[in-house]
Amino acid sequence: MAILLQLLLSGVALGMIYAVIAFGYQSTFATSGTLNFGQGEALMLGAMVGLSMAGNVAGGPYINYWAMIPIVLIFGALQGAVVERIGVRPAIKTKSEFGWIMSTIALGIIFRNVAENVWGRDDMPFPSPLPTDPLHIFGASVLPMELLVVVGAIVMMVGVEIFNRRSIYGKAVVATSTDRDAAGLMGINTGLVITFSYALSSATAAFAGVLIAPITLTGASMGAVLGLKAFAVAIIGGLNSGLGVIVGGILLGVAETTTGFYISTGYKDVPGLILLLLVLSVKPAGLFGKSVIKKV
Amino acid sequence: MLEVKNLTAAYGQVSVLHGVSLKVEKGQLVTLIGSNGAGKTTTMRAISGMISPTGGEILLEGKSIGGLASHQISKLGVAHSPEGRRVFPTQSVKDNLLLGAFSRLTFGRERGDVEGDLDRALDLFPRLRERKDQLAGTLSGGEQQMLAMARALMLKPEVLLLDEPSMGLAPILVEEVFHIIKRLKQEGVTMLLVEQFAAAALGVADYGYVMENGRIAVEGPAAQLQNDPKVKEAYLGGGH
Numbered sequence: 001m002a003i004l005l006q007l008l009l010s011g012v013a014l015g016m017i018y019a020v021i022a023f024g025y026q027s028t029f030a031t032s033g034t035l036n037f038g039q040g041e042a043l044m045l046g047a048m049v050g051l052s053m054a055g056n057v058a059g060g061p062y063i064n065y066w067a068m069i070p071i072v073l074i075f076g077a078l079q080g081a082v083v084e085r086i087g088v089r090p091a092i093k094t095k096s097e098f099g100w101i102m103s104t105i106a107l108g109i110i111f112r113n114v115a116e117n118v119w120g121r122d123d124m125p126f127p128s129p130l131p132t133d134p135l136h137i138f139g140a141s142v143l144p145m146e147l148l149v150v151v152g153a154i155v156m157m158v159g160v161e162i163f164n165r166r167s168i169y170g171k172a173v174v175a176t177s178t179d180r181d182a183a184g185l186m187g188i189n190t191g192l193v194i195t196f197s198y199a200l201s202s203a204t205a206a207f208a209g210v211l212i213a214p215i216t217l218t219g220a221s222m223g224a225v226l227g228l229k230a231f232a233v234a235i236i237g238g239l240n241s242g243l244g245v246i247v248g249g250i251l252l253g254v255a256e257t258t259t260g261f262y263i264s265t266g267y268k269d270v271p272g273l274i275l276l277l278l279v280l281s282v283k284p285a286g287l288f289g290k291s292v293i294k295k296v
Numbered sequence: 297m298l299e300v301k302n303l304t305a306a307y308g309q310v311s312v313l314h315g316v317s318l319k320v321e322k323g324q325l326v327t328l329i330g331s332n333g334a335g336k337t338t339t340m341r342a343i344s345g346m347i348s349p350t351g352g353e354i355l356l357e358g359k360s361i362g363g364l365a366s367h368q369i370s371k372l373g374v375a376h377s378p379e380g381r382r383v384f385p386t387q388s389v390k391d392n393l394l395l396g397a398f399s400r401l402t403f404g405r406e407r408g409d410v411e412g413d414l415d416r417a418l419d420l421f422p423r424l425r426e427r428k429d430q431l432a433g434t435l436s437g438g439e440q441q442m443l444a445m446a447r448a449l450m451l452k453p454e455v456l457l458l459d460e461p462s463m464g465l466a467p468i469l470v471e472e473v474f475h476i477i478k479r480l481k482q483e484g485v486t487m488l489l490v491e492q493f494a495a496a497a498l499g500v501a502d503y504g505y506v507m508e509n510g511r512i513a514v515e516g517p518a519a520q521l522q523n524d525p526k527v528k529e530a531y532l533g534g535g536h
Contacts, residue, residue, distance in 0.1 A: 168398060168401045171391050
């Protein structure tokens, strides 16, 4: 029983990371119908930049973990804006259906190569800002950092939701997502909203990067698999459902930890992908995906 | 106030407007009528920047606005209640109205009394007041139409473009919409109205233009057009 609880808790922590990255996929898809396939690399860059400031590299640490987070968020936002301007905007302008797929993948590969040259190819430890002794909850042991992952992920998503509902700028983002032409008539600069959604998407990924780095290893290749799995989560949960990515993320996270323990760690990626295939064949819009009904 | 000179526009390779010229003076209600496919909606879309004109000039208070993006034109004071209403279905009625005032709330335009204007808009459309917190997607077609008009008014526009406000509405609601248009005119709102109910539109308008195949075929004071035998035969017959 304690073991199962242990697996569930670890699965939830992992799942919330997937959910945050998947949330980033959703934000650009909502406003522009495009996705940043370099999302995993945005996560990796966030972690590496965070490590350079708060880790034991290059003569550091220079500042502590908490002070580093806002800087990483700003860095992530700028990086996302660059991806949109260089890789996505030209494709949207020319109404190219697939141009953005190749250009965001290409930018992701470039970012990974740059990171390999700047920080090396080896994985590095990221110092934990919280005690590394596990807490014991009903016989299961949980790292304080894992709790921070869950809390941080929820705070991030709730924060964006409040922004969307309460502020006029957030309402403008939602309006752009539902009807870009009509949003333009309201005086909303929809091109800027799309840039903003890319900035937000990469900032959330960078945030996920510094959340997960202390419990995994940090290196130039850390993002690729996470980015891909989070994409699976976005598809499983539905590309337009906030609740969907949380449920999808937790499903995938728990499926991985339980399979890893009960069957074999060699198969831990399989159940998630089977889930993905199942969802695609049974409910292609995702478990919580919905199509908006428009009255004409 | 608003002047369109020799406007041409196209969808892809298909040219739709072949040199449209019209004028809306301050405080005037001008109507643009004509059969389906004559280019009325395209003219409106070109004015508000939803599409880029391929030629000609669009002047707002003497300043050229042709080819600007729709959000820039909106900030200059052109509000467009588009064909098909285009309300934001997943957001509340109140949020839709606040989005209409987006430029005022974000310093693109003089702010003024947004809360007061919201209240006045809800006075003008009492049905919307009852449904203030409901999602716009749950409104009936008529209510959505009123929301689209109220939302456009929230800009405090220099010119209000109304595209087919009566489309798809029950006769009693059509009457209500025209009643509101009359009231806006009394309040001095400058309007360009595209309508399929040509007789009703000419009944409230000061001046009218009749479009045919992407060109202005006839123009004149509304009262005169109402009695023009050619206009009567082509557009006012058939019980409209």
